[in-house]
Amino acid sequence: MPHPEASPKISSLLRSSEWALVLAILLAVIATAVADANHSYWFEPFESIRDIARNTALLGIFALGATVVIIAGGIDLSAGSMIALSGTTCATTMLALAPLQMMGMKPVGPLVVTIACIASLLVGFLVGTLHTWLITSIRLPPFIATLATLVGLRSFARALCESSTAALTPTKSALINVSDPLFKTVRENVSIPVAVFGVLALITWLILTRTVLGRHIHALGGNEQAARLAGIRTDNVQWFAYCFGAMTAALAGLFYVANESVAAPVNQGRGHELNAIAAAVVGGCSLAGGVGTVPGTVLGAIFLRVVIDAVSKIIKTGADVYEGLIVGIVVVIAVTFAQIGEMAQGGRRLLPGGLGLCAIPTLAILCGAIATMTAGARAGMIATGVAVAFLSFVRLWESRRTA
C-alpha cells in the first residue's frame, strides 16, 4: 500500500495530516470562544493560554517518550506510575538529605534539589532497563511487561513514601509536601516547563530524524525481523527507547511535584499514560510501529489539551465528569477517519452484518445519552434520531456499494 508521506520532506515543514491537526486546533479554539458563554478566550485569553500551555508541556514531556517507544514498535503503559515513583523518589531523597528543612517547609538548597532530581532520572533509567530486560531476555510482550510495572511501580512508590516518612518523620504519611522555592519558581513560571518541553522536543526530533539511532528506531518498529537481519542490534535500540520513555516520564514527574507542591504516589499521574498515548496516536503514530513524528505528537498534545479546556469552558460545572468521555470520542474519531480511506479501498465496511446492525442502536443510544445529560431530554431525542438516521444511511450506502 503506498505511503506517499512516509518520510517527511524537510522542505515541507509538516505532513499534510499535521497541517490538518493545526487546523483542527484552530477550529476547536474558535468554536470554544464562540460557544463559551463568557467568551473567556476573547476577553481574557492569557489565563487560558497559560493553563493550556502548562498542561500541554507537562503532557508533552512524557508524550515524547511514548512516541519514541511506539515508533520502536513497543508500548509503555507504566508512564503514569513512573511519574508517581519519580516524584516520590525526588521528595524522599530531599527528605533523607535535609529532613529538618523538608519538615519545616524550608528551602533545602539547590544542591539537594539537584541530587534529588538526578536520583529520579536515574530511577527512570533503571525502570527503562527493567522493561527492556523483561521484553528482550524474558520475552514478555511489551504490553504485559509495562502492565506489570503500571501496577507495581505505583505500589512501590507508596511503600517508599510510607517507609521513608515513617523512618525520617514522626508520622507515617502517604504523601510528602515539597515547598522548596526552586519548585515554587517552576510552578509559577509557565515558561519553564514550556521551555523544557520545547528543548526536549527539539532533541527528540533531532534524534529521530537526524541520527543513526533514530533511523534504527524507525527500522526496528517498521520490521523487527528485517532490522535484525540488516545487522541492527535490536536489543540495544529497544533499550534506548524504553529508557527514553521512562526517563521522560521521570522528568515529567518532577514537574508534577512542582505543580502540586506535593509528592502523592497514591494518585499522582494515575491514568495519564493513556493521555500520552492518545496524544501520540492523534499526532500520527501507528501502534504497529515505524511511523510517527515529533511535530505530530506536539500537535496531538496541544489538541488534546485544547479539547479538554474547551470541555471545561463550555460545560461550566462538573466538566471533569465529561472530560474522559470527550477525549475518548475525539481519539476514536481522529484515528477512525484516518483509516476511512483505507477501509473504502479495501472494501471493508463500517457496519457489516449483524454486528453492524447492533452497532447502530448502540451508537445512537450513546449519542442520545450524552445529549440528554448535557442538554436535556429534547436534545437527547433529537440526537438519537439523527444518529439512527445517519448510521442507517451509511449502512444502506455500504450494502448498495458492495452488492
Next chain:
Amino acid sequence: MDHIDTPHAVVMQGITKRFPGVTALENVTIEVERGKLHAICGENGAGKSTLMKILSGIYPPDEGLLLVNGVEVRFTGTRHAEQAGVAIIHQELALVEDLSVAANVFLGREKRTSLGLLDEQAMTAECGRLLVSLECHVSPRARTGNLRVGDQQLIEIAKALSLNASIVVMDEPTSALTENESVRLERTISRLLAHGTTILYISHKMDEVFRLADRITVLRDGRHIKTVNRIETTPGEVTGWMVGREIASRQFDTPRVRGPKLLEINNLRVPWPEHPRGYRLSEISLDLHAGEILGVAGLMGAGRTELLETIFGAIEPTWTGTILLQGKPVRFRHPREACAAHVAMVTEDRKRLGLFPDLDVAGNVSLCSLTEALRGGFLSRAREESLVAAPLRDTGVKTPGPHASITALSGGNQQKCIIGRWLLTKPSLLLLDDPTRGIDVGAKAELYSLIDRLCRDGLGVILTSSELPELLALADRIIVLSEGRLIAEFSRAQATEQKIMEAATGS
C-alpha cells in the same frame, strides 16, 4: 450429492487462475477416476497447490469448469466443498494446538445434544473410532499441540474422514513424517482406496508416487503437460516432464576468474530437536572462492535458507562443524558480526524480512551504512542521497527518486534496492536466498547480469534458487540439498536440469 453415473469423481476442465502479476494456472484439464489415487507432480510454482485449492473451494477459478461426481459445481468456500464431499489435507497443518484431538476433528461441525450444548461424549467416541481405524494410538482428549507431527497429520486425515469425504486431497503429506509414519500413512491410504475414496496426492517424491499412484499428472509453469497411467511410465520420464522446458541457455560467455578461497565449511550440522530426523542440516561441506558463484538447489524444506542463515549468523549458533572465512574460523552470533566481516545476505521473502515499508528508497538502501551519511554527527539528507545514488545506479533501480516510497516500486526494483543496500557494505561474500522469486522475466535478466558483474568484480556468491535454469545460467558449481543433506555436486558443464531434479527428489 447427486451421483451421475460416471467413472470420474473429479473433472477439472480448462481451469485458469490468475493472481496479480502472475498466471498460476493456464487452461488445465484433468480427469480423476473414482476410487483411484491420482498423483500430481511438478516443480515449486508449477501450480499444483493452486489447482488443489480450487478443487477444495479455497478460491474460485477465473475460467473453467469443475465437476464433482459428474455435477458441475462452483464452490463458495471450503464448507461448500466439504458438503460436496471434497476434503483437503494441507501441507501446513491447520490444527488448533490448545484444543483436544476430538475438538479439532469436529472443529466447525461440532455435535450438539438436544439442548444445543456440546456433545463431548459423542464427539470423543466417534473420534476414537476414527483414530483406531487409522492405527493412531492417541487419546481423543489429548492436547493436539503435544502430539508428534505424524500423529497430527493423522488427525487431519481423521478430520477429512469424519466429513465422509469421498474425495480427499493430500498436499505433500509425508514431508514431516518418519519412515514408520509414512508406512503407516500408506496403509491408511490403501484402506481409503479400498473403501472407494478418491485420492489426489501432490508429491515430488518419485518413490512414493511410483508406489502409490494409479495415474500421474505433471504440471509445469501452470500448464498441464501430461497425464499417464503409472505403469506406463518411469520416474525418469516424469522428472523429465517436470523440467522439460527449453533450456533457455542464457549463458555468460567469458568464464569467470576464480580467486583465492573465501569460504570453507566442514561437516556443518545444525540440530533440530523438534523434528524426527533431528537436524536441519547434516554433514555439509563445501567451499567457495572469490569470483565464483555457487548455486544451491533443492526443494522447499531441503535446508537451503538454513544454510545461508547459519553462515550469516541469523540464527542461534548451536551448530557444530567449522566455518572458515578467509581461513579464519568464525561463529557469528548476530548479523551485525557477519556484516562487520564483510558478509552480506539478501533474504528470501523481501516483504517480510527485507523491506522497511515506512522508510523511503534512500532509507532502505542506506540502512546498513548510515555512518557514511553523517555530517557533523547527524544524518545529512544530501550525503544520504549521494551515498545511495551509486548503488541505485549500479543495480539499475527504476524509481521516481530516492525519496519515493519503497512499496511503490515493483518487486524487481525492490530487490535491487536490497542488493544495493548490501553492496554499500562492500561485502566479500554475498549470500542470495531465492533472489528472483516473484520477479518478472525482464527484471530477472537484469538481476542475472548484475550478479554476474558482481562476481567478476571479485565477490564470492552463494545463490539458492528454486528455478533450475537460473542456477544453470549463473552458477559455476551447483550443490543439491535434499532433506538437510548434501546429495550431489555438479560443475556447470556436468549439470542438467534433469540431474538436479533427480538428486533433489531423491530418485
Next chain:
Amino acid sequence: MLFQNRFSSTSLPLVACLLATLAIGCGEQKKQSASTATSGIRRFIFITNGDDPFWDACNAGLIEGATQQNLEAKGLRVVMEKNNGTAQGQIEKLRQFVSQSDIAGVAISVIQAENEAIAEAMKTLATKGVHVITVDSDVNREKFRDARRWYIGTDNITGGRLLGTAAAKILQSRGKTTGGYVQFAGFTDNDNARARMNGFKDSIGEGYHQIDRMSDEMDLSKARDNVRTALVNHPDLTALVGIWAYNAPAIAEVVRDRKVRDRTTIVTFDAQAAAIEQMNDGGIDAMVVQNPFEMGKQTVRLLAAMQTGDTKTVQEMFPDASKSDKPDGDIYTTGLRLIVPDPTADTDDSPLKAEDFTAIFGDTIELLPLSEFRQWLATYGLSSS
C-alpha cells in the same frame, strides 16, 4: 493505521461538528436554566474535597442560602463542584476558574492543608478579585492564612474533644477504665482529620491509649479492610473512632459482622444516612455531628455579603475580626451536636447528659437524642448531615 491525507478532509469537519454539538447542547442547557453571561450572572463555586453524602447536606444548605439571600435577583448563582479526592483536582479547578471570567466567589474545603500549590492558586484567584473562603477544612493557618479571607466550619479540635469526652464517659459507664483505641480517617494528615484525632486523644484521658491511626484514602472498601485489620491485629481493642463521615458505617458494619459489638465502643463523626440507621439499631454509641447544612447556608450568606459589599453582615458573622487580641476572628463556627441513641426498653438512658457537656464546652454544643435529630433532618428534607 497510517495517517493519510484523508484526515485533512474528513476529521476537521467532524471535530468542528463535535464542538458545535456541545456548544448547541450547552446553549440549550443555559436557555433552560435561564441565565447567560451576557446578562451578567456570576457564579459562586463551592469546591468539595471529595464525593461524600456529607456534601449533599451542604448542597441543600447552599440552595437554602440561595433562596434566603435571593441570589437570583442579585444576578448570582451558587454551584457545587465535587472534587475527585486529589490535590491536583483542586489545583486544576482553581486554575480553571482563574481563566473563567464569571466567577464571583469560591468556597473550598481544602484537601491538604499543607499544600502550597492549592494556597497559591487560591491567592491567584483572590488577586483577580474573586472572593475566596474556606469551608469545613482550612489551609494551614500559620503559613497560608492570607490565601483566604474567612473560614466557616467547625472547630475540629473542639469536635475531637467532644467526642473524646463522650467516649470516656461511655467507657467508664461500661466499667472499662483502660484500653486501646484506633482512629480511622480518609487521610490522616488532612487538617480537619488531624485536628479531630488530636482533640480526641487529648480529651479521652490517660487511661486509654491510641494504638493506631489508619487512613483509607477515601476508598470505601479499604475503609472496611482497615477495620478488619485493626480487629484482627488488636483483639483487645476497646474503642473504634470514625473520623470521616463514611468511616462510621464502615466500622459499624464490620464490627457487627465480626460479632464483637458487645466488647467494643464505637464513636463517630458526622451522620451519614447509613450511620443513622446503625445508631438506631444499636451499632453506634455516640456521634458528633457537624452541621454541613448550616455551613452551606452561611457560605452563601457570606459570599453574597462580600459580593454586594454588605459589611454589616460580615461584621455580624465575624465580630472579632479586627480585634488584635482575638487571633481566631476570621473563623465562623457552625455548631456541633452530640447525638446519642434513644433509650429503649432494654437499655438505660445514655450515660451522656447535656449538663455535663455544657459545663465543659459552653452552649455551642447541643446534645440530642437520635429521634430528635431525625426530626430536625426531616424538616429540611435531609437524610444525612
